[in-house]
Amino acid sequence: MRDAYHDELDGISHKLVEMTRLVRSAMDRATTALLDADARLAEEVISGDKAINKIDLEIEETVFDLMARQQPVAGDLRTLITSLRMSADLERMGDLAAHLAKTARRRHPESCVPPELQPTVLQMGQIAVRLVAKAGSVIASQDVAMGLELDSDDDAMDKLHRKLFDVLLSPKWKHGVEKAVDITLAGRYYERFADHAVHVAGDVVYMVTGQRPEDIIDEFS
């Protein structure tokens, strides 16, 4: 009985890793769709979001079912509750990738990213993709040290987000209000996406150690 139970826990973990893979791919394509004004790619991301939502619901059902049947305590209970949270964060990250794709679709055939911002948006997309890939690796490996790294990895995103606003608000901005609105929203989506990835990794740290990342980092500093 306990073995079947731990198989089910492993199943949840595999589904979470699968979600990070789908979300990574969605973010990757959404950034390309945004930069290249590629409507086909954008549609793929938007319609692909359903598959991510589906896994989220499956995980939720399994967790509720396990809780009701097995009445887990301590570590196992923590694993189940943090799994629910991670799943919700990843589901939201899928939504944010879809928001980016919708921004791309709305302006098609034009790109909403002017040339001088293309490298910044490209980098934001790359960091977002790396963060979620790393979060997936942290879930699979339960590597606490790697999980703790994401918080500082996210600093690079915040820096690029500020850079975006610097360009947008400089007197040299020549692309009008519509593009400024698009970029403002896109910047916000990337930044939130990265925050959620940091949360996912932090939840793994909490799951394994019973301590929040901020408490562990405080101990070392």
Place this chain on the structure above:
Amino acid sequence: MRDAYHDELDGISHKLVEMTRLVRSAMDRATTALLDADARLAEEVISGDKAINKIDLEIEETVFDLMARQQPVAGDLRTLITSLRMSADLERMGDLAAHLAKTARRRHPESCVPPELQPTVLQMGQIAVRLVAKAGSVIASQDVAMGLELDSDDDAMDKLHRKLFDVLLSPKWKHGVEKAVDITLAGRYYERFADHAVHVAGDVVYMVTGQRPEDIIDEFS
């Protein structure tokens, strides 16, 4: 023993209602701060967010503690898990009110809301405040019918959000990129705030009925 346990469940519910009260007040002040460029009010909202975060952590601790000690099943388990979610949503709503306040503070002594948008932003603030007040009432009363109303109440917010963009993107917009960026972000904060309020009410519906709001609404339509 069971009575002390249900007292603790009631305690969680009271804390959630208290959170809705604090969040409502924060949102109310943040909107005024934004419209009137009132830096003092903005500071109040920003520093007041700590109190909201504190309750969120307290609820989390109590839930984990109850789960470990009492091994609740079925309805009680659902109550505990949805309480965690509602608390997380309300905590996030406090953050969004603080984001609005920071936007107000950044542009002080100017208001970032131009005159032609003041009525729209005022209305968005009022709807946000009503939504969270209603969510609080739904938590306290466990009134499923009222809980189901929030989803359509939120339509008014979406309408105003679209109106904001119409004004922003019209050729008549004379307030430049900086104000457009501020309004874009503020609009997004209001819209997300309303979404979270709808989630909170939906979680009460789920807690009481064991069904998601969308499934119940489907049955009636």
